[in-house]
Amino acid sequence: MKPACTTATAADGFYRQKNRYFAVVSTVRPFPSVLFPGRNPGENAEPEFFRDLNLDQIVDAVTAGRDEYDLRPFFYAPSADCAEVRYRHEVLRDVRREDVRACVDEFARRMREVRKQQETSGKLHYEKQKQRWFLDAVESYCATVASLRAQLGECELSSPALRGLREFLSGYLRSEEYLALVADTRRCREDLARIKYRVHIRGLRVDVRRYTGESDYTDEVEKVFARFKQGAARDYRVQFREDADMDHVQAQVLDCVAKLFPDAFQRLRDFCARHRGYLDPTVARFDREVQFYLAYLDHMRRIEVSGLAFCYPELSPDSRDIEVADAFDLALAGKLVSERVPVVRNSFRLTGDERVIVVSGPNNGGKTTFARMFGQLPYLAGLGLPVPAASARMFLPDRVFSHFEREEHLATLRGKLDDELVRIREILAKATGGSILVLNESFASTTLHDARFIGARVLEAVLRLGACAVYVTFVDELAALDEAVVSMVGAVAPEDPAERTYEITRRPADGIAYAEAIAAKYGLSYDTLRRRIAR
Structure with missing residues (x-):
């Protein structure tokens, strides 16, 4: 009997991801904030009167399920400036429109996926697998920002805040740093996608080599056993738990692949080091701040169904x-x-x-x-x-x-x-x-x-x-x-x-x-x- 021989691509395996944000200094003219147009609120603690007025209960109800955004400090920083309050009113009126809300919700969903990928990257044990998950996070981030700009471009925005954000994103997508990030990401992914290797298993010995056109026996084996097929039958195969982390055998196979294609994996290492702070601070700030509005609007909706205004x-x-x-x-x-x-x-x-x-x-x-x-x-x-x-x-x-x-x-x-x-x-x-x-x-x-x-x-x-x-x-x-x-x-x-x-x-x-x-x-x-x- 011939030993098992399979082929695979590096783009198919060893990843799945998520971690924390890293700030990067942007060369694009920054957009201030959708919450604080003219001030930096700094660090704020819960006011002394909060619990007397049951405002703590309101904040608990509003922010429930959004712990990842750390929204509480925003509720500790009211303004005495009518202009700032009207600035927020205009954002709320925009966000309450279905098309704008759908756009922002989609952005938030995709940014959660970016965080999930990067957090997974930070939790994994094997370095090459961590790097691949990081690459996926960056690729998801680039696509998310481009999608947000495209969707905002289709919305008629009236608030200076969201119009300013749209203008910022237009400039950011044309910036050298973003274009370089997209180009580096595409180059690394293409390098990995071109990698093909074969795994030759004989007993306890696993041999990893470059793929040079060897035959794939999958179709041949299926044809041989097809004649014995008698219709639908019970599936006795064991269902393995799908885990993001590799086991030691997979890691050793990956190490062998990296030795066969050192240039591609070196570029991946360089990519991770060069773009560690890939997330633009303005994008990250909007991702967090817009949840202040969404959380309160969702709470309002729960109250309004009872007829309260x-x-x-x-x-x-x-x-x-x-x-x-x-x-x-x-x-x-x-x-x-x-x-x-x-x-x-x-x-x-x-x-x-x-x-x-x-x-x-x-x-x-x-x-x-x-x-x-x-x-x-x-x-x-x-x-x-x-x-x-x-x-x-x-x-x-x-x-x-x-x-x-x-x-x-x-x-x-x-x-x-x-x-x-x-x-x-x-x-x-x-x-x-x-x-x-x-x-x-x-x-x-x-x-x-x-x-x-x-x-x-x-x-x-x-x-x-x-x-x-x-x-x-x-x-x-x-x-x-x-x-x-x-x-x-x-x-x-x-x-x-x-x-x-x-x-x-x-x-x-x-x-x-x-x-x-x-x-x-x-x-x-x-x-x-x-x-x-x-x-």
Whole structure:
């Protein structure tokens, strides 16, 4: 019997790939960013108020499944510049169009494949196999960039950001560095594709030589056994697990091939060394930054199916008026929509000399949710994102502050009231007339007299600053402190005072919020008494 003899090409085997990005210094005029047209946001940590306003829950929901892009820092860098926010609005309007979205989604999919190939390259054990996977990653990258430019060329873009990106890509595809990268990639692939070799197996001996036209016995063997074929039969062949990494026998065969064709493999090594930083920084930046928009739009779509609306806020660099219609807490809405529970919407306004909303009313009536919504709206507006409301007119705050109840910590050696006073003093020292303050159930741990006195002093300080604030409290008298203070009250069902509607309406405080708190404290609330009577 003749020993087995097979032929193969180097282009057919030893690869599959993926790794991390390497930056390269581009000679093409750089395009700045689709997020930050005129600034470098630097490194940003999660703001102190984030968890008070449940913004961390919003970011968790928005970025779920996109960990590879590290999007969280983008949500920590709002802008107070109306021009930058409008710049993002224009990008969003473009990306929401089906043709542009399809183009960007295809680019993102192909870039994920590039990363997958390069990551695999970094994980493999055998150097020649790593190099071939790297070559495939570069080839995929070149094709991806060219495809993005071609597809963007077919879209009518209105945003300066995406038009600028398209112009950048046009220049990049004509640049010496890109043309050299494409040419080197093609040359290496063609060199490998021309390699043909034969493997001669006799017992435990494997002989690798150049292919010189020897016969391939595959067709001959199939013809011999064809006469015994009796139709479809069960396949008894063992299915081997397909693994990217070679085993030691394949690696030894490849080493032998490399010795037979040293020039091709030397060029492959040189290619990997020369183009280690093949990924253009602008392309990499767009790949990451555009996910900020896609992630939020996808989250919006999940919310909008329930009938809730988002809008692009109308922004003013001069006016401090705020008018919002049918707004909702985005963090809470994300949970309720998934549970098919209706979401209550609220409207509010601060116009003219009005600066502070004092919210009172029964416990568990939606006051804290309203306060969180009040803080979420301007923050999301500063990120250049559509806000959860039917309509919104507002200003961009320079900073957002929150003052929520905290548990006592032994490390501070301060009681609860003392800690609240220290924190509010720090907030008032940092706040300006362009700030937003969210004060929720502040000083509830003290007596009514002290809560009224401290609350009045705090609100007076806020009014002197000219900042806008919402103040949730059981002290109804604070709602009539000044003409710049607006009273809003949590509503209950007219037919059943124990049933909360979660609507916060603009009207004078009814004077029963503190009474209800006292009654609840001593077990004399309406619900408690009704349960006792029912027994």
